[in-house]
Amino acid sequence: MTGVANWLNQGAALPLALIGLPLLGGVIAWLLGKRYALQVAAVLVFGLANIFLSLALFLGGGADVTLPFAGYGFEGHFVAGGMSSVLLVFTSVVAFLLARYSVSYFKGDTRGGVFLLFYFVSIGFVNGALLSSNLPVMLVFWEGLLVCMGVLLLLGNLEKPRAAIKMLWISGVADLLLMLGVIVTIRVSGQSDIAAMGRLPVEGLGAYGCALMLLGAMGKAGAMPFHSWIPLAAEDASSPFLAVFPGSLEKILGIGLSIQIVTRIYDVRPGSAMSTLVLVIGAVTLLFGVSMALIQKDMKRLLSYHAISQVGYMLLGVGSCLPVGMVAALFHMMNNALYKSGLFLTAGAIERRTGTTDLRHVGGLGRAMPVTMTCFVIFGLSISGFPGFNGFFSKELVFDAALESGVVYYIVALVGAVMTAISFLKLGGAAFFGTLRLPRGIKQVREVRAGMYLPAVVLAALCVFFGAGNRLVDQWLFQPALGLTESFAGWPENWVLVALSVAALLLALADHLYGRKKTGGALGSADHIHHAPGLRQAYALAETGKLDPYNWLVAAVGGFSRVCQWVENGVSWVYDKGVPGLIGGASKLLHRGVNGSLTRYLLLAVAGFAGVLILFLLILL
Amino acid sequence: MTVLQWIPHLFLALPMLALIVNNVIPRARIRTTTIAMSATVAGAQMLLALAGVFLLVESGESAVRFGMIWDAGKNVGYFQTDLVSMFLLMCVGMVALASALTALTTIDDHRGSYTNLLMVMMLGLNGMLLVRDLFSLYVFLEVTGLASFVMIGMYKSTRDLEGAFKYLALSALATIFILTGLSFLFIKAGSLAFDALTPALFSGAGDGSTLLCWAALVLLISGYSIKSGVAPFHSWLPDAYESADTAVSIMLSGIVTKIAGVYSLLTLTRLFDGIAPLKTVLALLGMFTILVGALLALAQKNFKRIAAYSSVSQMGYILLGFAAGTNLGILAGLLYLFSHSAAKSAFFTNAAALEKQLGTLNIDEMGGLQKRMPITSGSSVVALLSTAGVPPFAGFWSKLMVLLALWSAGLKGYAAFALIASILTGAYFLRLQKKVFFGKPNPRWDAVVEITGGIRVSEILLTIVTVAVGLVFPLLLLYLQRAGLI
Amino acid sequence: MNIAIYVCLGCMLVFGVFSAASRKLIISAVALAVVSAALGVLMYVLGAHTAAIFEVSVCSGLVTVIFISAVSLSNGDKQIEAQDVAVPARKRRFLPAILIGAGAILMIVAWLTGFSVGTPAAAVSGANFNDVFWETCQADIFGQMVALIAGASAIVVFFKESENE
Known part of the structure; x- marks a missing residue:
């Protein structure tokens, strides 16, 4: 006691x-x-x-x-x-x-x-x-999260738990990489406690440790190539699940650990190979996620692709290995938790009221669900980076960090921003604006309960607050978190960047209007991108899952399992057919020699005698 | 005279007495009880020999010498029993008992003849175990052979006579070999008494007589091998076992081949201890026998033929035990002999039961008899497990001892081979069990009931023996160790 | 001496094969008697006089008499003839020829190599009959007894008609 x-x-x-x-x-x-x-x-x-x-x-x-x-x-x-x-x-x-x-x-x-x-x-x-x-203890909790997610996904669809299996596999592999990374790190540093480690150099074994841990952490957050379970889960799982796990908790843990790895555990320099690794992964994730999001017709799937894409921004920040990048990553992660979960909440509201989130069947709900619509608008503006909202400020910091790391990253981020805006214009236009479309069987909808819209409202308010009061947020949260003395808050100093961002938004709007006129509705406003030459084939590939590393893994595992089966068959053949066949054949051969003829018996006996004689001679001489 | 000293007399006196009683008292009076009488004699022999073993061990002497009616005045012992003989006498009793119990049911005709022949056979076997020279051994061997031959052909059907004749022909060949060998030995040694035959016969100048001794050894091995059913001399065995009445098969497989054949080979190894080629040849014969017997058993369809080939195969193990040449080896061989006698007799008793209740011995026609004949099935399974060497039955221990004897004698390759060949044993037995007792029941046998009477008693008795010996085996070994025999 | 041995052996061989190959029981019985007689002579030549006497009288004489009387009392003679073994004549003469030829070769080899068996007389000669009979050979006597009983039982079994028991 x-x-x-x-x-x-x-x-x-x-x-x-x-x-x-x-x-x-x-x-x-x-x-x-x-x-x-x-x-x-x-x-x-x-x-x-x-x-x-x-x-x-x-x-x-x-x-x-x-x-x-x-x-x-x-x-x-x-x-x-x-x-x-x-x-x-x-x-x-x-x-x-x-x-x-x-x-x-x-x-x-x-x-x-x-x-x-x-x-x-x-x-x-x-x-x-x-x-x-302590890293191993942290791993225990990390795994616990995996188990909880797995169970929930499983319970969501017990007959065909595809999403659960895929999630367990992908996250499992990511966690495995993290574990390996932890082991190597402990080996290299001789410590198992973060507090006791200094900043380890990234070379030799340490490089592997760093890379493994980063991959594990990023995988948890949902970066490529560990992303493909999230859209699948979007079909099977409920909106609360999506809001909680891929929406907020995973990112918090993943990006949080990534920042720790890069700043406290390992000494990763800007411009080093490790930094480039993270930057590249971030850029690819960003672009891929938003490209796929663009063409989705189901709201939850669209949002889940966006969740993937947003991780890319955070990783661009982490990968830059600059203080501004860290702040960018942290800020963006928090913002993302706010507006992404908020978006899922609105999707959940729609789902609850209409039973579906497929925009082909439902839409134009703005008048029927005003509160939800307002929240959605705020979230959408935040995620698109509209000046004044929280997303704008964190995105600008990301652009800053990306530009310092390399122009190409900045361009990728900008293109991503354009496409984000396009997809949200499409989403908003289809879901909330325009004529009311309801699925069969639903006569009318009304706003959801207070218990459901109030949290969304609070989140929206927080988005506004994080935007308007970003300086305060920086002072209270980011500086203590990262141990920085200088502040990166406030309007960005580089006006060129801001101008480019605004231009990007305008471009997105123009494209949206163009697409709208072409197809006659908000839903199809991104179709011209979908079917653009060059992109169409890429989209087709992605849709059929050929670009999904999980499918490659499954194919490889299938191949490996076939090899194992082949070996197993071989061994079974030896035991079931080979040896018994040999013995049976010998038995039958001998059996045919026995025909009941006495002469043969006598001859055999005499032959035996001769045999004994020969044996004796052999032994004696 | 101590108890120990008059017990051996009974081994010769009791069968003789039964023989006289059987032939003197009018047939009508003892017709039904004549077989029971032979069973009593057999049982008595078994118990007396068992007592004799313990008494002999306790007394510390190595042997008991005695004469037919009165004991030897001079130093020449004409009958002698030592521990090995006493033990084997017990086996003889046990198998004869099983045979008699089975005969109560299977032999309807010729009951008196059966008893006569059984007593003669017992006299022959006992005599073999009690004599002190090779020629007398041969004489009793012939007596046993004659009795077997007649018993096989007892019913005079064509098949019986054919089996008997094959046996006779190969027996004649064996006789030729044995007598020639004995005569060659006689030339060099001047006498065929056990005391006169030593390994020294085989050394000496390279004149003709030493060469003759080697030739004698070859001939004797061949001759006794024919008698014991060792491959490749075994060909008469399946035909004889199959055509004989089951009670006779029990005797043949359970004890005759063993005493007439393997015991003689054992005598050779004990007399000519240290002659290396002898051991090697016996070991090789043993290995060959195991393999051939097992392989041939795999292809059989008749219950009794499978049992016959199994006997051939198991003989190899006994031979391997003796070939090890050490005390442990001899002990192992003897114990294997005992456990095989018990198991194989049980197995043939099952064959008798099946033949009686089903009328056929073709295993393809049987199936799922386990429910209808549980005792037969149970005893068959026990016999199978004991032969295959599964603990805790007697067969496991004896097989283990054989392997240990081989290993410690340096014959490691043989030990490994013997072990692997056990798989074959299991294979053909399992095949048999599956086809006969387990597997899908053949609707033809729906009305079959369990066997009763002597056969049932015999089955149960032998099963109990197998299980009991298996369970108390360690105690037995401790006892033997205490007596200084291991 | 040696010539006598070879002659006896030769007679035994030829008449033995003849006895086994002959198809009439009576001829076989007679041939067997000749074989026993030759064996008796051989024993005498080798120095076992007592054995020679027993051999000639019992085997050659007594047994043959019993044999022939049994044959004539039953109709076995005709039965044997009735059963015709379907072996072609050429083959029938094959085996006996081989056996006799092999025996002849063995004898020639033995004669050429000067094979001699020596006289195993030391132990037996000069012994008292009584001693020999009752002391040294008790086991033998018992064995003989049992053998006789065995033979009698065998005959009884084989030749008794099956009774209605």
């Missing part, structure tokens, strides 16, 4: 509570499955408690606690330092909002309880991962 008291004195209570309380909350929320009001209450209580605790940690100057329980020589070293406490607070706020939304979304649906259970458990794991200073 004195040990526990000591721990508490050290301030261990807070980190432990941050991990344990959500777990408890999840169980309680699950148990309260049938009673809606109690569930809401539980969610509110635990969500607010989470916020409260993380604020306490943040404002209280952090904590540094070591619990020697993990065994195997690994300690449970929990540190709530700069980045972790900031992320904790941010996560807790977003998590609270999304939890409230989820409860409302699943009202009357039995799946809600299970979802809340795993959601809260995931929050607990995320808190733990953020708090862990």
